[in-house]
Amino acid sequence: MVGCAVFIVYAKLSTDQSIYTLELLPPDKDLPFIRNLSEIKVIWELQKTLTTFVLTFFVNRCFNLWDSVYRSAREVQGKISGFNLLLATNVVRNQDGTHTTESEQFLEEVGQCTRLFHILFWASKTKRFSSLMSDEGLKRMESRGLMSSNQLKILLTMDIPNEQLHSAPLEWMMIRTNQAMDENVLLADNATKSALLREFMSLRNAYANIGNLIEGRMPLAYGKIIVLYLQV
């Protein structure tokens, strides 16, 4: 708008108008300066159509990406919840309908693995939580009860990049479940096992999808330069 005001002052000086009065009517179109500007308007009208169309398309594409990532994030939550629901409804119970001590312990241990997986997964995808993947971050989580000292020791000595640490608690979820089936803490029939494996692999696919979406998007380098330029 400031640029436009400066241009208006320049236009008024070029057409011998007073810069101190506000003209209610458009300038005389027969003036050479205004006639030249009218020709620019023809090009501008063409660009208006193109800009509106491309911008609408661009916003639509970007919103689709945002929506896909959001849906995938919710799917990860849903799959974790579904896995825990399957376990909670298929563990062995006492005669009075309550969980056995082993069942309670098993559900708590798997629940803890799901919490750890979810936190480490998002830490690997966002700068905001990336410090949680560092040795200091992991030790801090252990001190707050998010993992056992044994789990911390395993994660610190693991021979995989920090961005993939979430793979460990994901596997622990299924390993502990298989162990519970062997110990008769969880129903070990084929149908239950099949349903659990399906939910487990769906979880894996859902979280891998988020990484694919983020890594496949358009780069923002130019956008950053423009924002920097505007701020300066």
Added chain:
Amino acid sequence: MRSHGEAPCLVQFVQILVDSFVVVSPLALYPSLGDYSVVGVGLITLFFTGVNSLAKIFLDPLNNSAIYENSIYFDLGVMIREANGDSTKWRKAGKISPFT
């Protein structure tokens, strides 16, 4: 899913398109609007650059690029807390079965 990354130059192209459109607008609007072209240019700048900024915010759903402060990224803290709650919800809900 690949379709989201099919046009790596689109961000730059749209930015250049919008910027040139907005920059030229004072010249194009002055012959028909006169002094009031300031208002017209203001509205065009607001809506076109605003929609372009919105698109770039959508393009960075986790706010890793931090292009804009206070942009619409997911509040992952809430999502993590929801999942934490879900991890104990089913155990607590099914703690006692009425079917003995």
